[in-house]
Amino acid sequence: IKYKKKKKEWQTATTIIAVEFNGGVVLGSDSRVSAGETVVNRVMNKLSLLHDKIYCALSGSAADAQTIAEMVNYQLDVHSIEIGEDPQVRSAATLVKNISYKYKEELSAHLIVAGWDRRGGGQVFVTLNGLLSRQPFAVGGSGSSYVYGFVDAEYQKGMSKEDCQQFVVNTISLAMSRDGSSGGVAYLVTIDEKGAEEKCILGNELPTFYDQ
Amino acid sequence: MERHYMDSKIKGVSTGTTILAVTFNGGVIIGSDSRASMGGNYVCSKTINKLIQVHDRIFCCIAGSLADAQAVTKTAKFQISLHSIQMESPPLVKAAASVMKELCYNNKEELQAGFITAGWDKKKGPQVYTVALGGMLLSLPFTIGGSGSTYIYGYTDAKYKPDMSREECLQFATNALALAMGRDNVSGGVAHLVVITEGGVEHVVIPGDKLPKFHDE
Numbered sequence: 001i002k003y004k005k006k007k008k009e010w011q012t013a014t015t016i017i018a019v020e021f022n023g024g025v026v027l028g029s030d031s032r033v034s035a036g037e038t039v040v041n042r043v044m045n046k047l048s049l050l051h052d053k054i055y056c057a058l059s060g061s062a063a064d065a066q067t068i069a070e071m072v073n074y075q076l077d078v079h080s081i082e083i084g085e086d087p088q089v090r091s092a093a094t095l096v097k098n099i100s101y102k103y104k105e106e107l108s109a110h111l112i113v114a115g116w117d118r119r120g121g122g123q124v125f126v127t128l129n130g131l132l133s134r135q136p137f138a139v140g141g142s143g144s145s146y147v148y149g150f151v152d153a154e155y156q157k158g159m160s161k162e163d164c165q166q167f168v169v170n171t172i173s174l175a176m177s178r179d180g181s182s183g184g185v186a187y188l189v190t191i192d193e194k195g196a197e198e199k200c201i202l203g204n205e206l207p208t209f210y211d212q
Numbered sequence: 213m214e215r216h217y218m219d220s221k222i223k224g225v226s227t228g229t230t231i232l233a234v235t236f237n238g239g240v241i242i243g244s245d246s247r248a249s250m251g252g253n254y255v256c257s258k259t260i261n262k263l264i265q266v267h268d269r270i271f272c273c274i275a276g277s278l279a280d281a282q283a284v285t286k287t288a289k290f291q292i293s294l295h296s297i298q299m300e301s302p303p304l305v306k307a308a309a310s311v312m313k314e315l316c317y318n319n320k321e322e323l324q325a326g327f328i329t330a331g332w333d334k335k336k337g338p339q340v341y342t343v344a345l346g347g348m349l350l351s352l353p354f355t356i357g358g359s360g361s362t363y364i365y366g367y368t369d370a371k372y373k374p375d376m377s378r379e380e381c382l383q384f385a386t387n388a389l390a391l392a393m394g395r396d397n398v399s400g401g402v403a404h405l406v407v408i409t410e411g412g413v414e415h416v417v418i419p420g421d422k423l424p425k426f427h428d429e
Binding site: 136146149154171177209 | 362363364365366367368369370371372373374387388391392394395426427
């Protein structure tokens with residue numbers, strides 16, 4: 001991910017992750033927004049609602065990411081009225097991808113779209129720079145570099161909901177401890193057939209590892 | 213995703229690489245990949261050995277510009293041998309690390325390489341030292357370095373335990389190298405590992421197809 005450091009622009013240099021489990025998805029993120037070296041918001045929730053059972057995780061330029069999320073939220077509402085039922089996760093991801101691709105030169109935001117729908121169950125899509133790809137799990141943001149090894153080693157197909165939540169919390173905690181641009185609290189959203197459940201885990205309740 | 217700072221500024225052949233050293237109960241394991249690349253596109257060598265023996269029980273591994281690394285390790289090897297003859301005893305790991313540090317610090321404008329020194333001596337047993345780019349010397353229970361190390365910070369933070377057994381440590385080091393090689397395009401080839409204990413030195417080479425595989429392979 002190209003982390004463009006525009007002068008004084010607010011960046012959500014960040015850690016975001018979305019993982020599929022047996023029956024749904026779990027999204028997670030940290031909460032730091034920086035402008036250069038200053039932290040301008042230490043409790044921002046980077047998991048945005050696109051629809052009842054579809055959320056997206058924001059990273060890159062804060063303004064760009066939020067705008068894309070709002071536009072897609074509106075477009076999805078219209079779309080779901082037109083088809084008369086809940087939209088598919090793939091549709092939401094395609095709408096995000098269309099905007100990212102069309103305005104590729106002007107925007108610098110990367111959104112991970114994840115949710116649950118009746119046809120496909122839990123799904124995670126990446127929309128980096130206008131690409132659309134479905135993956136079992138996805139990480140993004142500056143903090144993600146440090147945890148590629150960890151998620152590669154620890155991810156297993158068909159985890160239970162609790163295991164998946166623990167996996168996401170561990171990953172975010174490790175990334176926050178190594179990445180200067182990630183920190184604060186951890187936000188978690190679990191989406192399954194019954195709906196979406198939001199959770200916030202404070203800094204001192206996060207898991208600690210060997211050197212902490 | 214940010215590329216590791218070291219890589220983008222090196223001209224010529226660089227060991228864009230993954231190196232690590234981990235202490236365990238009774239010894240230390242030092243390991244690396246085996247790829248040497250030029251400009252991030254061309255692999256100059258698939259089987260280069262980045263683990264240099266500077267004394268009987270002290271090894272060093274190099275990350276960064278290959279020319280700088282070879283020049284520094286040759287000089288260090290000579291200085292450590294001379295020191296050991298003068299002292300009439302095997303050198304301390306800390307002494308070897310200090311020699312590397314002096315060379316890095318005094319030539320900090322010209323050099324572009326980071327080092328990990330690991331070994332066993334009678335005074336303190338197994339030790340790992342890291343010399344960073346500007347010449348800072350740190351003693352740690354385990355350390356990782358090179359461009360591929362960015363991707364395994366999370367994994368090593370989570371999985372390292374003090375006082376592991378030799379087998380556990382070997383598995384930890386192999387897994388970490390395999391994960392880094394899987395994500396970093398300038399690390400790859402075979403995994404070279406050296407196990408250093410009081411009793412001696414043992415080389416383990418793990419070819420690419422025998423490395424542990426993870427969920428997506």
